[in-house]
Amino acid sequence: MHHHEAHSHGDQTLKNVLDLDAEVARPQIEALTAHLADRLRDHPVRTVLDIGAGTGTGTFALLSRFPSATVTAVDTDDAMLDHLLAVAARHDLADRITPLRADLDEGWPDLPRADVIWASSSMHHMADPDRVLRDxxxxxxxxxxxxxxxMEDMPRFLPPGFADGLEDRCLAAASAAKAEHLPHLGSDWPARLTAAGFTQLEDRALTVEIPAPLPGNALRYASTILGRYQATLAGRLTPADRAALDDLLRPGSLTARPDLTLRSTRDVWIAR
Ligand SMILES: C[S@@+](CC[C@H](N)C(=O)[O-])C[C@H]1O[C@@H](n2cnc3c(N)ncnc32)[C@H](O)[C@@H]1O
Incomplete structure (x- = not known):
């Protein structure tokens, strides 16, 4: 079994997670692309590559930041690329996107030289990330x-200490589950970038913090993430934790809570 088969074709909740994530993190992602544009003010950006593009969070952010650029969106999952192209068509952007279905574990496709290459939450999926980084x-x-x-960690939503640390235990169980098929998750990326021949210019944190009460899209994000715990981690949680999670996810229960917040942190490395 391939290590990335967890992202099976048509994993609708994963697409929802990625789209909701794009919504809640939009200001931070826009700030990051603005920062890239500032660093590239003397370098015309015409060709962009989005590695493991998913539903297109990076693709669309970069298309709007670099108006003379086209983006090649690479992903191994047809369902992701179909979704990305449907959104592109709705926004009249299809002619600026080249979708490329490719499994980068099987080798590097024939790609044009790119002025910006973007890889968001995708490198840890690669079987041999060092080879992909060299490519x-x-x-x-x-x-x-x-x-x-x-991502440094999964996003957090529950008040500290809720159900005696339920969310901490969910995060730990989710990490343990992921570590089984994603051995490179959380590895020493700066060291790997250097080993691949990159010069690192910057290490930034991309932090999303939304206070209580959460707006609708952040609440949907919370219920999708917590719902995935409920659906996938049952065997790793105690009966008491499962009951607490079931309780929290009863219809209407999450949306009625005034005390949920959103906290998530990503690491960003900018290199040349
Ligand atoms: C967690 S998603 C991130 C999507 C997007 N970059 C974002 O930030 O929202 C990881 C993506 O990498 C893709 N991916 C995983 N392994 C891959 C591989 N070997 N070759 C190409 N794409 C891959 C998956 O299909 C998935 O769409």
């Missing part, structure tokens, strides 16, 4: 930038 480096145009983003 990315060889594909980056002189003067171009590579932006790599990895």
């Amino acid at each position: 990315i480096r060889a594909t980056l145009a002189p003067g171009g930038l590579f932006a790599m983003i990895e």
Whole structure:
């Protein structure tokens, strides 16, 4: 079984998670692309590559930041690319996107030199990320930038101490479950970037913090993430934790809570 088969075709809740994540993190992602544009003010950006594009969070953010650019969106999952293209068509952006279905574990496709390469929450999926990083480096145009983003942890929503630390135990169980098929999750990315020949320019945190009471999209994000715990971690949680999670996810229960917040942090490395 391939390590990324967890992202099976048509995993609707994963697409929802990615789209909701794009919504709640939009200001921070826009700030990051603005920062890239500032660093690239002397370098025309015409060709962009989005590695493991998913539903297109990075693709769309980069298309609007770099109006003369086209983006090649690479993903191994047809359902993700179909979703991305449907959104592109709705926004009249299809002619600026080249979708490319490719499993980067099987080798590097024939790709044009890129002024910006973006890899958000995708490098840890690769079987051999060091090889993919070397290929990315060889594909980056002189003067171009590579932006790599990895989640530090799953987002948190519950008040500290809720149900005696239920969310901590869910996060720990989710990490343990992921570690079984994603051995590179949380690895030493700066060391790997250097080993692949990159010069690191910057290490930034991308932090999303939304206070209580959460707006609708953040509440939907909370119920989707907590619902995934309920659906996938049952065997790793105690009966008491399962009951607490069931209780929390009863219809109407989450949306009635005035005390939920959203906290999530990603690491961003900018390299050339
Ligand atoms: C967690 S999602 C991130 C999506 C998007 N970059 C974002 O930030 O929302 C990871 C994506 O990487 C893709 N992916 C995983 N392994 C891959 C591989 N070997 N080759 C190409 N894409 C891959 C998955 O299909 C998925 O869409």
